[in-house]
Amino acid sequence: MPEVLLDIDHVDVTYPARGFRGKPFQALKGVSLDVRPGECVGLVGESGSGKTTLGRAVLGLAPVTGGALRYQGRDISHLGRRQRRALSSDIQVVFQDPYTSLNPALTIQDILTEPLTVRKVAKAEAQRRVRDLLDQVHLPSDAGSRLPREFSGGQRQRIAIARALALDPALIVCDEPVSALDLSTQARVLALFKEIQDRTAVAYLFVSHDLAVVRHLSHRVAVMYHGEIVEWGDGDQVTTRPQxxxxxxxxxxxxxxxxxxxxxxxxxxxxxxxxxxx
Structure with a gap:
């Protein structure tokens, strides 16, 4: 495995002006950090700090207007749709809201099978993989036949995590994945993230507004303010003895x-x- 899985090198993101009198908005200003294989990097900041924009840039959902994003040494800053789809086997995402991130019209079986079908995985193998994914996130085997509305928020987020794991990615961008959950459910989902990382060695870029949340998972932590990294270092030091x-x-x-x-x-x-x- 490479020493650095994801290298974010002086990345700028600038959105074009809106309207006749509007001005371009620079959401990220020379942001640099890296994620190593099997590591969790916490990205912390208040609303509007730019942390979610950085996650979206990694996923190809925000325009990189300066610097470079490199995955395993390859520049992924400006990939086309086909190249980005191919990269989805390696980079996946868990979104913030477990109520809107799952298609309400599909069963859990269909939701988890969809990324496998796109990769032309045989039906029998896909079904076996779905059973394994449900087991990994501690949901009953009969969950596959049910609809998202039949599950609680914490259970829906477990399904979203299972979907992210379906293609065995090396990196998962976690965009505020527990902020919509109550405290006790947060603790259980965070424990699940830790358990999965210990078992699979998947890396996380874990976006949150809460230092207490990232303290449980992160090996290193970056703090963002107004589109810039203001503190970056060892997770324990940053979250308990900030400078x-x-x-x-x-x-x-x-x-x-x-x-x-x-x-x-x-x-x-x-x-x-x-x-x-x-």
Whole structure:
């Protein structure tokens, strides 16, 4: 395996102007980071920071206007549709909303079989693969005959994870995959992500607004602010001993169970915001 699976090298993303008086909007400004085989890289920032745009750029859904995206050394910044479809065997995605990311008219069997059918996998082998995928995400074998509406949010996200695993990808972009779930379900889905990575050595680019969430999974963490990386390093260091004021603000925003400690955090966050303007 290569030392670097995904290399994001000074990437810019600029959206064209809208309307007569509109101006182009630069969503990413020289962003650089990398993902190694079998590693989870957390990408953290508030809404509008550019983190989801970076994930979309990796997936070919946002225009790369500067720099380069390289997968296993190959430049994938400007692939055509056919080349991008071929790359989907290696790079998959789990979206944020488990209620809209699954086709409500298809059974779970059909949803999980679809990517295999596109790759011309034989029907019997596809059915065996679906049973295996359901087992990997801890859903009952009869789930394949049911529709998405018959499952809870956490179960639907497990189905979305199974779909992402169908083609044995080397990298999965996880776009806020637990933010729509309650806390107890979040913990179970995060444990599932960890279990799957330990078993398959798949790499994750894990996008989240919550430092506490990425702390559970990430080997390294990048923090984004206004389209730029402001802190990047070891996951434990960034999520527990942040150096940049913006990362410190995110750290202090995470709730704690002690009311007195929570009030102290709020006071520290207000003081930090007043001192830095963040």
């Amino acid at each position: 940049h004021p913006y990362t410190q603000k995110l750290f202090l925003a995470a709730p704690v169970p002690d009311p007195a400690a929570q009030e102290r955090r709020r006071a520290e966050r207000r003081a930090l915001a007043a001192a830095t303007g963040l």
